[in-house]
């Protein structure tokens with residue numbers, strides 16, 4: 001559901017001329033900081049501009065001029081407009097996982113992105129974006145949202161920088177190393193299940209509404225030793241979460257556990273069937289939760305019908 005919030009923002013109006021100051025001061029400016037990706041629409045739908053790069057500005061309403069000889073030395077009010085600010089999605093899918101989980105490897109394996117891959121945490125410091133291409137030409141964009149660690153909600157690591165991007169995706173793809181995660185030898189070693197719960201908790205502490213987004217869980221590095229057993233334990237845990245919660249340390253226990261649409265074991269390194277299964281799941285879940293009016297939702301049979309119709313209309317008859 002889209003939420004609308006109306007707000008009135010007024011800049012100062014131009015000052016009248018005074019005996020001691022013939023030209024009155026112009027109205028003071030009001031500057032509104034917005035996140036990157038915002039497009040500004042006028043009431044009639046005309047685009048006034050968009051903020052896509054750091055430091056860009058758009059003048060939405062000109063301030064009133066101060067008093068001068070052209071306006072009888074009386075300052076004017078500034079312009080007034082109704083505008084709508086629209087925040088573009090960064091990608092359809094946001095990939096969330098702790099460092100070294102295999103986010104870059106997965107992005108490379110299922111999309112055309114060419115991220116840096118290294119066996120040490122924090123190789124990725126800004127979102128890498130890729131596009132998953134399906135056989136029927138459907139495209140789904142996916143962004144690797146880097147640097148999430150324990151404490152991100154209070155701005156540890158890349159903290160807010162990362163978490164604000166999560167808000168701008170339709171579906172979350174959690175990825176966790178089946179062998180678990182340890183930030184450094186000084187930090188506690190977390191099992192795979194604990195890692196997923198920690199990710200859950202970080203998102204929840206930042207904004208509980210993030211847990212409302214549809215989410216799929218990919219357990220990565222299924223080619224490593226003992227992975228199958230760990231994976232089936234995790235599946236079982238998610239079916240009996242109430243029981244499992246009692247044995248989870250308080251500091252990593254979220255208030256609410258995300259109910260994943262699918263839990264899929266993958267090997268980003270080896271690829272194969274598991275990645276195919278993941279791609280199908282992502283598409284199906286996105287479509288299931290999509291807004292009916294979303295132009296990106298393409299039904300393959302409809303596309304085929306439409307293409308056939310276009311050929312018969314414009315070209316030689318095709319049978």
Ligand SMILES: Nc1nc2c(ncn2[C@@H]2O[C@H](COP(=O)(O)OP(=O)(O)OP(=O)(O)O)[C@@H](O)[C@H]2O)c(=O)[nH]1
Nearest residue numbers: 100101102103104105119121122123124267268269
């Ligand atoms: N065995 C195995 N290793 C993997 C797999 N996927 C990734 N790795 C390895 O895990 C390490 C980390 O992979 P990345 O893809 O860089 O992980 P990341 O989550 O992007 O890491 P950050 O950039 O730190 O956020 C690399 O050495 C990868 O080769 C997998 O499926 N199996």
